[in-house]
Amino acid sequence: MADRTEKLNRRTTGLGSMLSGLRAQVVGTRRFGATLRAAPRMVLLAAIIWALTGPIDRVPLAAGAAGPGGAATLPGAAVQAAPFFQETGYAVAEGPIASYFVARGGVRTFGPPVSNQFPLLGSNIQIFRDHMLKMEPNGSVSTVNLFAMNAIPFRNIGGRIVPEIDQALLATAPPAGAPNYAAQVQAFIQTNAPDTWEGLPVGFYQAFLKTVSYEDAFPNGGERALLPGFAHEVWGVPLSRPVRDAQNPDFVLQRWERGVMVWSRQSGAVTAVPLGETFKAVLTGQGLGPERTAAAAGSPFLLQLNPASPNGIARPADLPNTLLANAFTQGNAAVNAAQLAESTPLPTLAPPVATPVQPPPPANPPPAAAPPAAAAAAPPPATPTTVGSDPCYGDELITYSPDLPRSGNEMLVAVTSSRPHPYGRLAGTEKTTFVRERPGQKGYVWEWTVQLTFAGNQEYIFYVDSTIPCKKIEVQVRQSLATRTPTPTKTATPFGQNNGNTNSNNNSNNNDNVATAPRINPASFIVAGVNQYDCNAFQSQFNAQAVLRQDPSDPNRLDAEDGTEDGIACTNTSYGSYPDDDDYNIVNRVYSTATPLAPTATATLRPFTATDYLMPDPNRPGKYADAYSCDYFSSQAQAQAILRADPNDPNRLDTHRPSAPGSAVYVPTPDGIACNTRPEAPGWWAAPGGYRPPLPQDFGPVPTPVGGRKP
Numbered sequence: 023m024a025d026r027t028e029k030l031n032r033r034t035t036g037l038g039s040m041l042s043g044l045r046a047q048v049v050g051t052r053r054f055g056a057t058l059r060a061a062p063r064m065v066l067l068a069a070i071i072w073a074l075t076g077p078i079d080r081v082p083l084a085a086g087a088a089g090p091g092g093a094a095t096l097p098g099a100a101v102q103a104a105p106f107f108q109e110t111g112y113a114v115a116e117g118p119i120a121s122y123f124v125a126r127g128g129v130r131t132f133g134p135p136v137s138n139q140f141p142l143l144g145s146n147i148q149i150f151r152d153h154m155l156k157m158e159p160n161g162s163v164s165t166v167n168l169f170a171m172n173a174i175p176f177r178n179i180g181g182r183i184v185p186e187i188d189q190a191l192l193a194t195a196p197p198a199g200a201p202n203y204a205a206q207v208q209a210f211i212q213t214n215a216p217d218t219w220e221g222l223p224v225g226f227y228q229a230f231l232k233t234v235s236y237e238d239a240f241p242n243g244g245e246r247a248l249l250p251g252f253a254h255e256v257w258g259v260p261l262s263r264p265v266r267d268a269q270n271p272d273f274v275l276q277r278w279e280r281g282v283m284v285w286s287r288q289s290g291a292v293t294a295v296p297l298g299e300t301f302k303a304v305l306t307g308q309g310l311g312p313e314r315t316a317a318a319a320g321s322p323f324l325l326q327l328n329p330a331s332p333n334g335i336a337r338p339a340d341l342p343n344t345l346l347a348n349a350f351t352q353g354n355a356a357v358n359a360a361q362l363a364e365s366t367p368l369p370t371l372a373p374p375v376a377t378p379v380q381p382p383p384p385a386n387p388p389p390a391a392a393p394p395a396a397a398a399a400a401p402p403p404a405t406p407t408t409v410g411s412d413p414c415y416g417d418e419l420i421t422y423s424p425d426l427p428r429s430g431n432e433m434l435v436a437v438t439s440s441r442p443h444p445y446g447r448l449a450g451t452e453k454t455t456f457v458r459e460r461p462g463q464k465g466y467v468w469e470w471t472v473q474l475t476f477a478g479n480q481e482y483i484f485y486v487d488s489t490i491p492c493k494k495i496e497v498q499v500r501q502s503l504a505t506r507t508p509t510p511t512k513t514a515t516p517f518g519q520n521n522g523n524t525n526s527n528n529n530s531n532n533n534d535n536v537a538t539a540p541r542i543n544p545a546s547f548i549v550a551g552v553n554q555y556d557c558n559a560f561q562s563q564f565n566a567q568a569v570l571r572q573d574p575s576d577p578n579r580l581d582a583e584d585g586t587e588d589g590i591a592c593t594n595t596s597y598g599s600y601p602d603d604d605d606y607n608i609v610n611r612v613y614s615t616a617t618p619l620a621p622t623a624t625a626t627l628r629p630f631t632a633t634d635y636l637m638p639d640p641n642r643p644g645k646y647a648d649a650y651s652c653d654y655f656s657s658q659a660q661a662q663a664i665l666r667a668d669p670n671d672p673n674r675l676d677t678h679r680p681s682a683p684g685s686a687v688y689v690p691t692p693d694g695i696a697c698n699t700r701p702e703a704p705g706w707w708a709a710p711g712g713y714r715p716p717l718p719q720d721f722g723p724v725p726t727p728v729g730g731r732k733p
Contacts, residue, residue: 107134109643111352115139115148119155122163126256127238133294136302140349143341149302152294153256153281165256165280173301176317176442178461180296181649181673182284183269185262185277186444195259208250211259215276219264224274224285226264229292230257257281268458269653269705306350309637309649313656316440317465412445414492420484422497424558430502433472437484437493440465446492450482460705461654462716477501539565539600544572552717557583557592562603566592571609577719587611587683611683635664636672646672652697653705658715661696665724670731676724677702692731694723 105120105128106113112135114120119139123132133151140147146157147166154166154173168174177184191214196206215226233253236246258279267273272287275295282295303310304318306327318324322340327350332338334347418439427433434457435448448454448470457469472482477499484493539562547555547569555578560566570580570591580591589608597603639647650673655661661675671677671692678701679693688699697703697715706715 105129109641110134110136110151112136112138113353115146118157118161118163119146119148122155123150125234125239126252127234131233131256133296133298136299137349138351138353141343141345144343149298151296151299154298154301167258167280168297168301172321173304173323174297175304175321176314176465177459178314178317178654179282179300181269181651181654182267182273182275182282182295183459184282184295185265185275187277188262191263192261204251207254207259211250211254214260214263216264219274222274222285222287223290224264224276225292226260226276226283226285229283233257268460269651271704302350305346309635311635313461313465313654317442319440412443412487412490414486414490415439415441417441418443418484418493420482420493420495422495424556426500426558427474427497428500428502428558429474429477431474433474433497433499435470435472435482437468438462438466442466443468443486445486445488447485447488448482449485451480454482458705462656474499537600538562538603539597541565542568544568548573548577553577553579553715553719556580557595560592560597562597562600563592563595564600564603564605566595567605567607567609574609574611575721576611581609581611633667636668639672646670648672648674650675652703655697656716657718658697658703658706659718659720662720662722662724665694665696669724669727671696675702692726694725695721696724 105123107129114123114135115138126132132153132155135148135150137149139157142156148155154168155163156166157163166173177186195210196203200206211230212227215230217223217225217227219226230253231250233256234249236244236249239249239252240246258281260276260278262275262277264274264276264285267275267284274285276283281297283292284295285292301323302308303314304321304323305325307315307325310318315324322337326336326341326344327334327346328336329347333345334349335341335344338344418437420435420437422433422435424431424433435454437443437446437448443466446468448456448468450472452472452475454470454472457471460467460469474480480497480499482495482497483491486492539560542560542565544565547559555569557566557580560569566580567590569578570576570589576582576587576591581587581589583592583594589611590606591609635650637647637649639645646668650664652658652661652675655664664673665671665675675696676692676694677690678688678699679691679695680699681687681689688701690701697706698721703715
């Protein structure tokens with residue numbers, strides 16, 4: 023047992039150094055010793071120990087991976103042949119990558135390949151659906167921390183929101199070089215990757231243990247005690263605790279050093295977030311979408327594939343020692359090897375630079391120096407107004423709702439930016455409560471609520487890097503309205519019928535005992551298809567009801583203010599000066615009526631291509647995956663446009679309809695309108711006042727395909 027523990031300690035020392043570098047946010051590379059003394063041990067353990075003598079971000083060489091003298095083999099077996107995957111059109115690269123792929127779980131662990139092997143920043147790499155593998159010149163193979171190298175500079179991936187790094191959790195990880203480090207790091211993983219969380223059977227630790235099976239690693243026999251260490255090679259350690267997905271609480275995510283696990287309540291299974299496929303989208307632009315393209319605007323990898331450019335690279339100065347010309351040309355392993363050999367020769371490669379193991383850097387690092395022509399081709403990065411791990415970029419914007427907040431009300435404050443702010447916070451006159459982070463038209467949106475307790479001028483500041491002031495707003499809070507005295511429920515009578523008293527239902531309101539608000543022109547409060555005025559915009563319920571009657575399709579959502587669409591507007595809003603100026607005559611609502619998209623100064627639909635949001639399903643050739651949820655989109659009209667682009671609705675944006683007009687009960691039957699019910703867009707229903715999708719809206723139904731949907 024002592025000998026086994028010693029071997030595990032030696033095997034994991036390099037991985038412990040990775041964790042130490044992550045905690046210290048080391049930038050750059052470090053190396054252990056560069057050579058391995060001859061050892062009379064088993065070929066497997068010798069290969070593992072030898073691999074740890076390379077760069078810090080490298081993990082032990084798999085049995086069967088190539089060494090300096092050529093291709094090493096699994097004990098007693100030949101080198102594995104490179105599998106070809108018909109569903110993606112790519113083969114696993116011959117040699118060390120193929121051997122490592124097979125010995126560490128194959129497609130179950132990494133997903134199928136989505137690229138060929140190609141040189142990237144001096145190292146040969148291959149992208150798989152869930153990970154990227156890198157091979158050093160000495161033949162060692164490792165998974166790559168794509169976040170740390172700024173290859174994925176956003177957190178909205180595969181329809182899920184990747185958790186932030188938990189610095190407090192990271193600080194409790196065992197330090198590299200600690201006595202019995204191998205046992206300590208496994209205990210850390212077991213403690214912080216739970217199988218049960220908040221009563222849910224998330225199974226993260228079991229998924230970790232099952233990453234590499236005994237049959238994968240040792241087809242001819244070996245030491246079973248090494249398997250957890252092999253799983254550690256692939257995943258690293260947890261960097262966050264389990265977190266519910268910000269867009270769908272039926273998913274729970276946990277972030278690791280080199281991957282992200284996600285548990286689904288519906289399937290009960292743990293899968294990997296497709297980081298490799300997302301990195302491919304960053305390089306090629308295929309399936310990236312406008313929001314994530316904007317969020318990645320400082321990454322040196324963004325939209326680099328250009329077949330018309332030398333070596334297939336749009337901005338060579340940003341990616342030295344890289345060749346993309348045949349990186350994504352489909353074919354079997356032999357064809358791909360020939361393509362790589364016939365490609366335009368690269369300049370002499372500089373010594374490979376190891377990927378720094380550290381938390382994700384700022385999303386907009388300064389680009390490498392480039393000739394004027396190359397620099398002109400690159401997207402100009404934003405100039406931070408502060409420096410550090412979380413700078414203020416100058417494009418931050420603070421908004422709040424309602425427009426005229428009052429004491430006693432809840433105020434929603436939103437901060438938007440095109441760049442991520444991992445350490446942003448909002449503080450001010452009264453206590454702020456963080457609600458969520460979500461994607462938005464500018465890239466990122468962070469929301470807080472404030473329970474307003476007094477009137478007067480209030481000030482709120484958005485801080486970056488926890489303590490650096492970035493943006494400030496001042497809010498004038500009004501006095502609270504008088505609490506309305508409940509009145510008996512009125513019996514509705516048809517509009518225009520005189521009920522026999524002096525206050526006829528033609529809304530003349532001639533009762534001298536009732537204070538009436540100044541009358542409005544209801545038509546002036548209607549902008550077709552645009553939710554522009556809430557209940558606080560009116561001086562009385564009577565005026566709000568007049569606007570609802572003017573347009574029964576209710577673009578302002580006045581009827582949903584109380585959570586029930588019953589044909590009566592603003593029943594929960596207090597109107598202090600005119601508490602009895604009301605009209606409870608029910609308006610017959612109009613639903614599912616197509617409304618034109620009207621551009622306004624406050625909400626416009628940015629150009630986008632709907633087909634960008636139809637993501638091919640790697641497991642179903644010719645089909646699209648369920649990759650985007652309603653809360654991802656910048657507006658309801660965008661979601662509707664995607665439904666129009668493919669009425670089969672692979673993203674499941676249209677799954678329910680109200681059981682009856684105005685009902686808050688929904689049945690699982692599509693109505694041709696995307697993201698208009700609570701089950702479809704829970705985030706848009708969480709806003710104060712009920713359903714508040716980002717503008718503009720498009721409620722023109724999309725016909726169901728003949729024969730039904732076939733997503």
